[in-house]
Amino acid sequence: MPDQRKKLVEVQDLTVQFGSRRHPFTAVDHASFHIYQGETFGLVGESGSGKTTIGRAIIRIHPTASGKVLFDGKQINGPISRELDREVTRRIQMIFQDPMSSLNERAKVDYIVSEGLYAPGRKISEAQRREMVDKALCDVGLLPEFASRFPHEFSGGQRQRIGIARALIMEPDFIIADEPISALDVSIRAQVLNLLSQLQKERGLTYLFIAHDLSVVRFICDRIAVIHKGKIVELAESEELFAHPLHPYTRALLSAIPQPDPIAERNKKLLVYDPACHRYSETNRPGWEEILPGHFVLASREELEEYRELL
Ligand SMILES: Nc1ncnc2c1ncn2[C@@H]1O[C@H](COP(=O)(O)OP(=O)(O)OP(=O)(O)O)[C@@H](O)[C@H]1O
Ligand SMILES: [Mg+2]
Structure with missing residues (x-):
């Protein structure tokens, strides 16, 4: 039977390099995989293996040396139209590992959560923006009055929720979660994972879930790719891989x-x-x-x- 599932993200033969042209360092070496719409795809490997670099290449922070990244059927690496750039900037969001350093300490939660809405081309009234911030905070289990506080007033788990609210407010289709629970207390981890999975069910989100050990991804990922020193060495459905x-x-x-x-x-x-x-x-x-x-x-x-x- 032909596979009917839609590929939301396709990474084809992707190479990402750092350093000078003369002395390039290959952080991602001809990586290929795709992510189906609605699935959670795990990317696992030790520190320095290139996981974050793949995430950042997909979201267009890192330029790619060769290969292609397709999102919803359109190539998004390399030069793209302004219109497509806007679309991708909204539809793909990232959640970071360390909620202590990924939030701007000097900004209030209100600004942090709605920063993405200030993108050029988006005309949103102040009342609308406030309403969206309130809703995003509620969606991640935080109170709207937290909007006027600063990040340092929150616990690690709450800060990660702020990071998730900041992504959700953009109404993305695809979220790259880069070790979203590694820096959290063990007791808080399950709460954040449950929140992510609940949001996925409600909104049909697609996740790229990055982790450095397999135990975390086993139960939440549909399929898992294992990466070592920039090369993907194995990829399978989670149960099959185990x-x-x-x-x-x-x-x-x-x-x-x-x-x-x-x-x-x-x-x-x-x-x-x-x-x-x-x-x-x-x-x-x-x-x-x-x-x-x-x-x-x-x-x-x-x-x-x-x-x-x-x-
Ligand atoms: N901006 C950069 N400039 C130069 N080298 C970089 C840059 N970002 C990453 N690297 C290098 O690329 C390699 C892959 O890094 P990356 O951050 O993707 O690893 P990772 O798998 O996410 O590791 P970790 O689990 O520690 O987060 C590392 O050797 C790193 O030093
Ligand atoms: Mg990383």
Whole structure:
């Protein structure tokens, strides 16, 4: 049966580089994936693997060296029309990791939440703006009177809610949540996750959820991509990835997840990923292979044979 799901975001062979032209540093190396409308897509990898860079390339903060980003069928990386830029600026929003540093300390919540509405071309009356701020604050479980306060008056969880309100006020279709709960107390994390999932249900939002460990994304993501040093090494539906992790880096990440059983936890072996294990050469190069429908892995032919045995 043909796949009827709409691809809201398509990242095709995307490369992002920093540094000078002479000495470029490749932060994202030929990454490809797509995100279906309404799904939560997880992007997982260790610090410095390029997760935020992918998010920022999609939202047009970082220029791309090659490849394409399509949003709702239209290419949005590289030069685009002013009209499309406005559309994308509204429809794609980002939520950040650290609610302590991502909010402007000197601005009141009222301004922080509605900043995006001041974009050129949007004519909104003061009364309308205030109404929208009140609504956005209510939508994330905060009181409208918080609008006149400053960010430092809030707890971490409340600040993250302010960050979410700031995104929601734009009525986006797609939200890039960059480690939205990593900096929060464990007790607050579930609340923020529940809020995100409730908002998704109510508004049909699509999420790119960035995290550095697999345990967080397991239950909230439909599909997960694992990234290592700028390269996506494996991508599958969440359950499939946990049932059949193939790439040694994915397996190492999985081995790091804490287990509820203390005896199992004490006896478990942490796997360490050594990129030298691949023995790649001119004749034994890795490719992006679909080993099962929807399950992709970066593997050489030899590795593919080994991985098939594991399925
Ligand atoms: N603006 C920049 N200029 C130069 N190098 C950068 C820039 N932003 C990121 N990098 C580099 O690109 C690589 C990927 O960084 P990125 O922030 O995307 O990683 P990450 O996976 O989000 O890590 P973390 O989990 O720590 O947030 C890193 O080596 C980083 O140092
Ligand atoms: Mg990051």
